[in-house]
Amino acid sequence: MSKVQSIIDEMRKLFGDRVKSVIVDRKILKVEVDRSIVVEAARFLKEKGFDHVKGVTGVDLIALTKPENAIEVIYHAGSYADEELKGTVLSLSVKLPRDEPEMPSLTQVWRSAEYHERETFEMLGVRFAGHPDLRRLLLPEWYSDIPPLRKDFKPAGRV
Amino acid sequence: MYCAWHAGSSWGRPKTGLFNVTLGSSKVVLDSITSVTVPKAEEREAIRRFGLGKAVKVERRGEVNFVVQWIRNRSLIRYIVNWGKLSSIFPVHLTTACCSVEYAGTVGSRYDPERFGILNAVGSLRQSDLLLVEGTVTAKMAQRVRVIYDQMPDPKWVIAMGACAISGGLYAKDSYNVIQGIDDIVPVDVYVPGCPPRPETLIHGFVLLRDKILNERL
Numbered sequence: 290m291s292k293v294q295s296i297i298d299e300m301r302k303l304f305g306d307r308v309k310s311v312i313v314d315r316k317i318l319k320v321e322v323d324r325s326i327v328v329e330a331a332r333f334l335k336e337k338g339f340d341h342v343k344g345v346t347g348v349d350l351i352a353l354t355k356p357e358n359a360i361e362v363i364y365h366a367g368s369y370a371d372e373e374l375k376g377t378v379l380s381l382s383v384k385l386p387r388d389e390p391e392m393p394s395l396t397q398v399w400r401s402a403e404y405h406e407r408e409t410f411e412m413l414g415v416r417f418a419g420h421p422d423l424r425r426l427l428l429p430e431w432y433s434d435i436p437p438l439r440k441d442f443k444p445a446g447r448v
Numbered sequence: 449m450y451c452a453w454h455a456g457s458s459w460g461r462p463k464t465g466l467f468n469v470t471l472g473s474s475k476v477v478l479d480s481i482t483s484v485t486v487p488k489a490e491e492r493e494a495i496r497r498f499g500l501g502k503a504v505k506v507e508r509r510g511e512v513n514f515v516v517q518w519i520r521n522r523s524l525i526r527y528i529v530n531w532g533k534l535s536s537i538f539p540v541h542l543t544t545a546c547c548s549v550e551y552a553g554t555v556g557s558r559y560d561p562e563r564f565g566i567l568n569a570v571g572s573l574r575q576s577d578l579l580l581v582e583g584t585v586t587a588k589m590a591q592r593v594r595v596i597y598d599q600m601p602d603p604k605w606v607i608a609m610g611a612c613a614i615s616g617g618l619y620a621k622d623s624y625n626v627i628q629g630i631d632d633i634v635p636v637d638v639y640v641p642g643c644p645p646r647p648e649t650l651i652h653g654f655v656l657l658r659d660k661i662l663n664e665r666l
Contacts, residue, residue, distance in 0.1 A: 428625070429587050429588050429625075434624075437624035437625070442624065444621070444622050444623055444624050445624075
């Protein structure tokens with residue numbers, strides 16, 4: 290954990306207050322950054338040894354007990370090459386406004402984020418600028434409702 | 449049997465009784481098929497009384513097919529024909545979800561449903577009689593299920609296996625992509641509940657289907 294701690298400290302020093310919050314726990318390791326620096330932060334993490342993305346998660350925060358008008362996109366980065374970071378999963382998270390959920394794509398940094406970003410795009414409607422192939426992945430071709438994992442989506446149910 | 453009735457002209461009985469039927473206001477001459485006209489109200493009445501599937505057979509009383517049906521539905525002939533269908537049911541192994549594991553266990557040698565005439569279909573789906581929908585059907589898969597059902601020849605039956613195929617199961621009511629029961633897509637004969645159903649439950653479903661086949665009208 291010491292190397293991760295040093296990486297996060299260095300990140301804080303580098304980006305200042307645009308690193309919004311940091312959670313270092315036994316199980317959770319999460320860095321929330323601003324939308325404007327997410328590509329730089331990802332490049333920085335990749336230089337330090339986090340060489341691939343295990344998954345991209347989208348969360349709609351409107352239905353919490355303390356609701357925020359935001360969609361949170363979380364990149365779970367891990368490492369194959371570095372011995373010390375082998376078991377670590379670092380979550381890099383960005384909060385986007387719900388009305389205009391748009392962010393630069395991180396496929397230019399981590400190539401393995403491509404399909405995960407496509408899934409986040411179709412399930413939550415987050416648009417990734419600069420994504421090489423931003424199409425639907427799993428939903429039916431005729432689907433025409435709002436993105437289904439948003440919390441204000443009403444399923445049709447049985448008629 | 450069909451050929452003898454379809455010959456038609458060699459039928460020597462006078463046109464009385466069964467062959468002269470008055471429907472509504474118009475007296476129908478039942479000599480040729482083209483002269484049969486059924487008013488709309490009669491059609492609706494027939495559908496209301498007999499259901500959509502049987503109404504066609506009931507309202508066209510003058511046709512040769514009606515006579516064929518009438519004779520085939522005498523209880524002894526019906527029993528023999530149904531008995532012939534009963535013991536060679538080839539189910540389509542349509543894997544849509546995890547219930548197919550239980551189905552694979554069912555058709556194995558331990559439970560041996562071949563005792564009841566159920567033998568797993570190998571080869572083309574167009575030669576099978578029973579569509580076994582095993583588990584959750586998503587909106588994308590629903591089209592494929594319907595296409596498979598349409599390709600199967602008559603007579604054909606459908607078994608909905610598991611809670612998901614019956615009513616959506618775990619994904620009932622709040623799912624964006626799961627069909628809430630496959631009877632929205634295909635007509636279902638037997639529902640086999642369970643999550644997943646044990647092989648004994650599925651075999652009970654097979655026995656119920658045999659009972660249904662033996663007693664159904666042609």
